[in-house]
Amino acid sequence: MDEGSSSGGRGRNKRFWIAEEDKALINALHELSTDPHWKFENGFRNGYMNRLEELIGKAIFGCGLNSSPHIDSRLKTLVGKFRAITQMLATSGFKWDDERNMISMDRSVYDEYCKVILLSLL
Structure with a gap:
């Protein structure tokens, strides 16, 4: 398309x-x-x-x-x-990467963030 x-x-x-x-x-x-x-x-x-x-x-x-x-x-x-x-x-652990124009974080921070978001949806 x-x-x-x-x-x-x-x-x-x-x-x-x-x-x-x-x-x-x-x-x-x-x-x-x-x-x-x-x-x-x-x-x-x-x-x-x-x-x-x-x-x-x-x-x-x-x-x-x-x-x-x-x-x-x-x-x-x-x-x-x-x-x-x-x-x-x-949220602590997230930061803006000016060179790549994107958010950066450690994988563990992202995984924990996803758990919190999922629990808030339940």
Whole structure:
């Protein structure tokens, strides 16, 4: 299947994002975060999703990304990953490796972390 394409499955609107689309989304979010018209206390003003759709559409002509469900779903995915990374980095033994752009830890620290997470799910 081509990158950036949609597929059938559980949700009709399942979409596989490519790096160029992720980069356009991050750039659009950055632009909105520095624009006083869109920035509002702890988030964005109403209608920001449509503005994101416009900005991404300008950056990648014909990409077909819609604010709902595509951009909304991707933001939820990225926020979830961000929270998981933040939680790991707040745990003793986890650290950020600037050279490899990833979290690093000893295997024993990771194994113990997984046990704690699994027990919290039960």
